[in-house]
Amino acid sequence: xxxxxxxxxxxxxxxxxxxxxxxxxxxxxxxxxxxxxxxxxxxxxxxxxxxxxxxxxxxxxxxxxxxxxxxxxxxxxxxxxxxxxxxxxxxxxxxxxxxxxxxxxxxxxxxxxxxxxxxxxxxxxxxxxxxxxxxxxx
Numbered sequence: 329x330x331x332x333x334x335x336x337x338x339x340x341x342x343x344x345x346x347x348x349x350x351x352x353x354x355x356x357x358x359x360x361x362x363x364x365x366x367x368x369x370x371x372x373x374x375x376x377x378x379x380x381x382x383x384x385x386x387x388x389x390x391x392x393x394x395x396x397x398x399x400x401x402x403x404x405x406x407x408x409x410x411x412x413x414x415x416x417x418x419x420x421x422x423x424x425x426x427x428x429x430x431x432x433x434x435x436x437x438x439x440x441x442x443x444x445x446x447x448x449x450x451x452x453x454x455x456x457x458x459x460x461x462x463x464x465x466x
Contacts, residue, residue: 402440413455
């Protein structure tokens with residue numbers, strides 16, 4: 329939030345349904361759900377700050393914008409492909425537990441996995457193949 333400057337406000341309120349947060353560019357306010365886990369809070373704050381940083385978009389581009397924001401947040405919060413692989417191997421592919429280990433929610437972990445660079449994908453495939461071979465030796 330600090331990078332946005334003092335004109336932006338943050339408020340915590342009970343929000344309906346699956347809404348964890350939203351950004352209003354007109355009032356320069358980020359509103360967050362008052363009842364979230366640490367991982368959800370961390371991901372949602374980063375997500376809404378990214379929206380604020382990028383500026384308002386048209387309704388036509390909402391879905392594309394959400395995907396781009398999620399990808400930026402996933403890369404920001406899980407920058408290390410090595411740490412990502414370590415968590416998945418340690419928890420034997422359990423996304424919930426691996427995400428918690430990485431201090432993100434499972435959605436951000438999935439987004440990070442879906443947007444691997446070519447070199448990251450190669451590393452990921454090699455690490456997972458090695459892990460499967462090691463499990464077979466147990």
